[in-house]
Amino acid sequence: MTTPVTNDYVRALDRQHVFHSWSIQGALNPLVIAGGEGCRLWDHDGMRYLDFSSQLVNTNIGHRHPKVIEAIKAQADSLCTVAPATANLMRGEAAKRILARAPAGFSKVFFTNAGADANENAMRMARQFTGRDKILSAYRSYHGSTGAAIVATGDPRRVPNEFARGHVHFFNPYLYRSEFHARDEAEECARALHHLRRVIECEGPAAIAAIILETIPGTAGVLVPPEGYLQGVRALCDEFGIVLIFDEVMAGFGRTGQWLALDNFGVAPDLITFAKGVNSGYVPAGGVMISQPIAEFFETRFFPGGLTYSGHPLAMAAIVATLDAMAEEGMVDNARRIGQELLSPGLQDLARRHALIGEVRGMGLFWAVEFVSDREHKTPLAAPVIAQMKAAFQARGLLTFTVENRLHVVPPCIVSPAEVNEALAILDEVIDDFSRRCA
Template sequence: MNTNIAASHPPESGVDNTYVHTLDRQYVFHSWAQQGSLDPMVIAGAEGCRVWDYVGRSYLDFSSQLVNTNIGHQHPKVVGAIQAQAASLCTIAPAHANLARGEAAKRIIAKAPAGFSKVFFTNAGADANENAIRMARLYTGRSKILSAYRSYHGNTGSAIAATGDWRRVPNEYASGHVHFFNPYLYRSEFWARNEEEECERALQHLRRVIECEGANAVAAILLETIPGTAGVLLPPKAYLQGVRKLADEFGIVLILDEVMAGFGRTGRWFAFEHYDMAPDLIVFAKGVNSGYVPAGGVIISEPISRYFDDHFFVGGLTYSGHPLAMAAIVATLDAMEAEGVVANADSVGNGPLAAGLQQLAERYAIIGDWRGVGVFHALELVSDPVYKTPLPGAEVLQLKQQLMENGLLVFTVENRIHVVPPCIVTAAEVEEGLAILDRVLKNYTASR
């Protein structure tokens, strides 16, 4: 176990791991969990790509928490901007104009493609998806939303109904949602033998869903540009271009959910930049300010923005454009620009990180598939590489525990290890993290 901790970050007097753990278990109700079996890790502090507890155990954070700390932990410029904003204006109603919100919107629009003109701010990615769906329905006068089975869009009414994974099923209270299969060649639903067949058949499948649901009833197609929680599923390049053409053909709004993939994660400001296309609405959160203060939003294309010049938008949030969150966005985007953070995610993520993960995939049969871009990768673990049998979740949790015991935090979902360090990760930190992965996988496979 790595027990190093910076001397400048001593444990608080009178506070230790036991106290914080006890406090949590007595009073805190956790998300996505059976409460009685929880044993949460205690975190006392963080900096850059590392977190630590109260006794000095330090961990290299290759999870970016929930894939959101793109600029790393405790960036001094972002922390300073929040402090400065708090000293002048902590909060204000969204109906008022305030400098931080205007500057944040201006910077976001500067990163968006041509033809986008306004930003609607929310508190997180889920309510950003909610409002993008609302905009599409109001704009088109239609009701149905098409989204993928392999997806996650958030845990609010329409967002969870649009989600494709199992968490949707006990939460399906919103109406008008229809699902389809997006491309995933490793576990193809279309009996495809290569990427070209997977793309062609997935697009034909989507066309048939649109036709069968009634094209004049479909308001929007909602897609994660690169599905994240579902497994970092990089679509064939022609797929998103084909979806764009289908949306145009049938007068459907195309919403791309960039909550996890946006703002540097893939080595570009937006993941759709890899695919030579653009949507009508862009949903964002997480990386826009690395979650230092909760924020999300919808970037709105010019035609939809103009529509609401003389049509009432029936949506709003008390904390839309909260000054502290907006100050964090301004400072984050400025620091990422000045420090070449997106370029670093590209060079390190598609360089030593990708090369190292590929070597691990070639070395260990337990890795059935490896895929990713930038600092957005997943190792799909299997018990039988021939039949692609998913490694049981209990075994993946054992691997996660062993990685933590060796000082590495990763994000795990079902039979996958997601390797998603902050966009500021260095080549040396990548080498350290890959060495831990190699050591744990070697020991684990030897013991099976």
């Protein structure tokens, strides 16, 4: 007799056999998901959800896009896997499409399995290219959980994992909680750049291989940099011969209403890391876009890195189909338009009406709502309250992404006006309820 598939059965199976990331295992009660399509997901017991988390901010084209599914199936019929040292049509086509979205002067792509190992290899390239060792990164950042990526990460999860060498952190701009006592964006920018210059000078410019920055820090709070900041970082890197790496793992491929987040700022780095949105996570993939000078450096020098599944054919087919579908269906334009016309005004309206919201910030479909218990003192709303709020959203059929005292509003790039209005109504209802509880 076949056991009926229910939420309880799947959850029990999971808790018996699966070890989860970033968790106390015995405290888990995981959400069960059985299927999905577009911006919707559902479980085995009939509950449906509107996905405003894009899972981990990666399903930019939504769930089960037919063109991508068909491309994966077609590739599986032809070739499921092949060694990375070979040449493969789909790998070349994927690289060609990615580079078409890069700034001028980028010529190669090194493929990885995810964003963490993309950042690992970008830092490796920078060290080889410069002959230097140190890597500078921001305290408010997340670059992955592998060896050097987690140490480059600034948030506290790095602390039990600090095994890699040569990492130094600095404060990036965040006017709402300024480390520089700034009064406006211009002052925050100027003081943050002065701080970074002093860190470079004190660490020894000739010792620094790279600065790695999320173009817009995501998990750290969707911290849109002030005007002139990224240009200033670029100028510091040029002055001191430091490689500039932009981590576009979360912010890239449509999330901000541009193909890459850097397109919003007119600044080109030397290396660009990506993953997540490049194929919406349908098959794990990531990579490094490499500028011409660094690519030429390795034409005559050995690159000491590699991955068994670099440029995996199924992942490459998913990239080609995803980028083609995004272009053909105007998904990036949709993300920009929906963000400007509906999501931004809707979230700003919530902030005006609910004292629990301290600040709303973002662009495109990449937004953070920062909750506070006291607006005047900007006191972060307590983590248990955020957890209860997240559960309340979920009970009403809205899946959300929360970090510390923040709600990150990050729907797929295909989201419709009706779905945004549905989500805003749920947010309004729950925040209003918690506002009364916390009064």
